Amino acid sequence: MYKVFVNNKPIILTSEVPKGKLYKTYPLKYVDLPRVVRDFRKTENKGVYLYHPNKKKLLKKFLKKFPNVIAGGGKVINDKEKVLFIYRNDxxxxxxxxxxSKETIEEGAIREVEEETGVKGLKITKPLEKTYHIFKRNGRYKIKITHWFEMHTSYNGKLKPETSEGITKVEWLGKKKQVKALENSYANIRELF
Known part of the structure; x- marks a missing residue:
């Protein structure tokens, strides 16, 4: 099973017909995905299931529905066990x-964290789950596949939000502040905690 988010609403990819289902189920082979995504914006639908009987082909077939954008990111932890957060779009x-195109996913993830936050000395400690979400750019839907990595740094210098990317704050948050921040975050980010 995979979750793909449209805003904070899930499209759940499944190879088993859900029993006692929460959402409407569509066969992946025949679904009009652009319509499902548009309906999310206009209706009270909280989510949908997309069904395909072959578990091994499920994600591959789904990813062919829209162009894919590959991204990398970090859940960065410092020496004080605080996690690095950015604040963008409220x-x-x-x-x-x-x-x-000429960098590995790991290199791209480190570069993006450095550019968006000003943090240096990043080391990947382990890979985390990938997240998937659908967004619209220039009138076309796309699927962003984000490869996440847990990272560590001993950096204690100044944090610099990349304002050209709409980032207004960068902060190290302890456990209690993380919980509060996650209440005003995205569903795919909450999946990483």
Whole structure:
């Protein structure tokens, strides 16, 4: 099972027909995905299931529905066990961005965290889950696949929000502040905690 978010509403990809289902189910092969996404914006639909019987082909077939954008990002932890958050578009988020064609996903993730926050000395400690979300750019829907990494740094210098990317704040948050920030964050970010 995979979750793909449209804003904070899930499209749940499944290879089993859900019992006692919360949402309407569509066969992946025949679904009009642009219409489903548009309906999310106009109706009270809280989510949908997309069904395909072959578990191994489920995600691959879904990703063919829209162009894919590959991104990398970091859940950065410092020596004080605080996590690095950015504030953009009135939401708390984690730093991430598109990977360039001549870099690895890991290199892109580190570069994006550095650019968006000013933090240096990043080391990847382990890979985290990938997240998926659908967005619209220039009139076309796209699927952003974000490869997340847990990172560590001993950096204690000045944090610099990348204002050209709409980031207004960068902060190290302890456990209690993380919980509060996640209340005003995105569903795919909450999945990482």
């Amino acid at each position: 939401k708390w988020d984690l730093p991430k961005g598109c990977v360039k």
